[in-house]
Amino acid sequence: MVMGDHTHRAGEWMVSVRHMRMDMEGMRSSETNRSSQEVFSANYTVTPSNMTMDMTMIGLMSAPNDKVTLMAMIPYIDTEMDHEIFPMAAPLIALNNGSRQFTTRSSGWGDLKIAGLFPFHRSEEARAHFGLGVSLPTGSIGETDLIPGPGGLLSRQMPAPMQLGSGTIDLMPSVTYVRQKESWSFGWQARAIARLNENHHNYRLGNQIDVSSWISTNLSSHFSLSGRLRYNRASEMRGTQSDIGFNPPFAPSRRTVTTAFSENDGGQRIDAAIGLNFIATEGSFKGNRFAIELSTPIMEDLNGFQLSTKSVVTAGWQLAW
Numbered sequence: 205m206v207m208g209d210h211t212h213r214a215g216e217w218m219v220s221v222r223h224m225r226m227d228m229e230g231m232r233s234s235e236t237n238r239s240s241q242e243v244f245s246a247n248y249t250v251t252p253s254n255m256t257m258d259m260t261m262i263g264l265m266s267a268p269n270d271k272v273t274l275m276a277m278i279p280y281i282d283t284e285m286d287h288e289i290f291p292m293a294a295p296l297i298a299l300n301n302g303s304r305q306f307t308t309r310s311s312g313w314g315d316l317k318i319a320g321l322f323p324f325h326r327s328e329e330a331r332a333h334f335g336l337g338v339s340l341p342t343g344s345i346g347e348t349d350l351i352p353g354p355g356g357l358l359s360r361q362m363p364a365p366m367q368l369g370s371g372t373i374d375l376m377p378s379v380t381y382v383r384q385k386e387s388w389s390f391g392w393q394a395r396a397i398a399r400l401n402e403n404h405h406n407y408r409l410g411n412q413i414d415v416s417s418w419i420s421t422n423l424s425s426h427f428s429l430s431g432r433l434r435y436n437r438a439s440e441m442r443g444t445q446s447d448i449g450f451n452p453p454f455a456p457s458r459r460t461v462t463t464a465f466s467e468n469d470g471g472q473r474i475d476a477a478i479g480l481n482f483i484a485t486e487g488s489f490k491g492n493r494f495a496i497e498l499s500t501p502i503m504e505d506l507n508g509f510q511l512s513t514k515s516v517v518t519a520g521w522q523l524a525w
């Protein structure tokens with residue numbers, strides 16, 4: 205599903221709730237899957253093995269006039285990451301109560317995004333708009349959980365992928381074009397995320413560009429089917445995450461966990477998605493829209509060592525009046 209793919213007419217309002225579940229499993233570098241053993245051989249002591257992220261996004265749109273549509277969105281995030289410890293790292297396994305596995309979790313509200321969408325073309329068969337959004341650092345970047353290390357399983361700062369926000373003010377420009385032809389519609393959207401500052405844990409997440417192209421066809425007056433391709437490119441995060449252990453105290457030449465190092469961040473991907481949409485056109489549910497989308501990578505080129513994404517399922521509801 206594409207955020208900000210439409211604008212509204214003067215006086216209209218819209219609320220939306222979307223739930224996204226992302227499943228990641230196994231490590232990968234560039235376009236090659238890597239075993240845990242390969243990550244340990246690259247001098248890391250701990251590797252992530254799985255991650256699931258559930259995100260519920262609440263959105264509000266309103267158009268004070270035909271020239272601008274305002275949009276606000278806030279996510280609630282629930283993330284879980286499983287880790288494996290290098291079998292030879294006996295001191296760390298001992299500090300982890302003898303287990304080679306541990307799981308970290310974080311949950312809470314993420315970054316509030318507000319945006320203005322500005323239509324610059326509107327005809328019978330096509331419409332286009334610019335968007336300019338800003339993401340505010342309302343999501344925590346100080347999430348901690350029990351992590352094995354000196355002194356045992358203690359509450360410690362988690363690496364950036366487990367944090368709820370970027371910690372920075374981010375600028376999000378976009379441009380969207382949608383063309384309608386009989387019962388078909390075609391859309392393109394290009395967007396970017398530019399991080400404007402360094403956060404208070406001394407790092408800045410990578411900037412991103414993202415291009416989506418989709419096609420949708422009406423199956424009936426209620427149902428439509430859509431297909432989408434998405435290209436995303438993210439640069440590596442900059443800086444050194446503060447309050448993170450980089451070297452295990454018992455083996456100072458080894459590295460701790462991949463996610464602590466910015467070289468294991470960023471990359472490029474192409475996702476393919478298929479979606480089904482339903483709109484109630486009469487009765488007491490009139491105007492309610494429901495949508496479900498299943499997305500999976502068809503190309504995934506990751507910097508360093510990172511978890512590979514298996515699937516992203518999104519289910520959404522929206523109502524405009």
Ligand SMILES: [Cu+2]
Nearest residue numbers: 210212218265
């Ligand atoms: Cu809307």
